[in-house]
Amino acid sequence: MGETHAGLVVWDVDGTLIPADLRWLRRAVASTYGLEESAVVFPTSRVHGYTDESIVVDTAIASGVAEEVAEEGFSRYPDVLMDVMSHGEAELARDQAAYPGAARTITALAEHGYVQTALTGNLRVSAEFKLSVAGLDAHLDLDIGAFGSDARDRFNLPAFVADRFRARFGYPLDPARTVIIGDAPNDIATARYAGFGVVAVAHRLTSEELSEHSPDAIVDRLEPDAVLQAIRVTMGSISSR
Numbered sequence: 056m057g058e059t060h061a062g063l064v065v066w067d068v069d070g071t072l073i074p075a076d077l078r079w080l081r082r083a084v085a086s087t088y089g090l091e092e093s094a095v096v097f098p099t100s101r102v103h104g105y106t107d108e109s110i111v112v113d114t115a116i117a118s119g120v121a122e123e124v125a126e127e128g129f130s131r132y133p134d135v136l137m138d139v140m141s142h143g144e145a146e147l148a149r150d151q152a153a154y155p156g157a158a159r160t161i162t163a164l165a166e167h168g169y170v171q172t173a174l175t176g177n178l179r180v181s182a183e184f185k186l187s188v189a190g191l192d193a194h195l196d197l198d199i200g201a202f203g204s205d206a207r208d209r210f211n212l213p214a215f216v217a218d219r220f221r222a223r224f225g226y227p228l229d230p231a232r233t234v235i236i237g238d239a240p241n242d243i244a245t246a247r248y249a250g251f252g253v254v255a256v257a258h259r260l261t262s263e264e265l266s267e268h269s270p271d272a273i274v275d276r277l278e279p280d281a282v283l284q285a286i287r288v289t290m291g292s293i294s295s296r
Contacts, residue, residue, distance in 0.1 A: 065233065107178050157277045161194050252292070253289070254289055
């Protein structure tokens with residue numbers, strides 16, 4: 056069976072499609088480990104761009120929880136997180152609405168024949184919930200995506216995308232026709248590790264700061280034509296390497 060799509064676009068979620076917000080993590084960590092919210096301490100160097108399991112365990116330890124207890128407690132975290140987010144759905148919709156242009160860009164890429172999914176450190180249940188509340192899930196095939204619930208190390212996630220893509224379409228994923236779109240240095244590093252292309256969005260870091268990490272392209276915002284052009288340039292540059 057031959058390839059019939061324009062390529063695969065793999066979206067990061069927090070900071071790329073919707074603003075990042077640590078309130079849910081703070082509330083869920085506090086509830087999971089019996090802490091006051093004010094006592095939750097984030098290890099800032101390991102929050103953005105990592106997986107939820109890594110962030111939660113490191114945050115619990117930084118907040119005074121013994122390492123063994125922090126590790127054991129993570130098994131409770133997914134249910135606690137979804138309870139916290141479900142109760143805060145209206146707050147989530149109000150304060151973490153999709154970035155301007157996100158929905159239009161996803162729709163435009165679908166119209167141009169791109170398969171789209173997500174690669175995120177979020178647990179799958181929370182990624183699905185956030186994307187649904189933000190109205191961004193219509194054109195994303197999350198069954199071929201990869202999530203923090205699949206692996207603790209973000210660098211292991213592209214392999215899940217490759218395996219699920221092959222199971223879905225019946226032929227191997229072509230890294231030269233696969234582009235991650237993210238906002239953090241770790242998104243760029245993950246793409247490089249997998250041999251994928253990468254487009255960086257200057258939502259939290261400036262274009263100058265992102266350029267220090269050498270993405271294939273940088274866009275200032277999620278504007279459909281600009282993102283489409285960046286993807287095409289990126290795939291072209293990968294093919295010529």
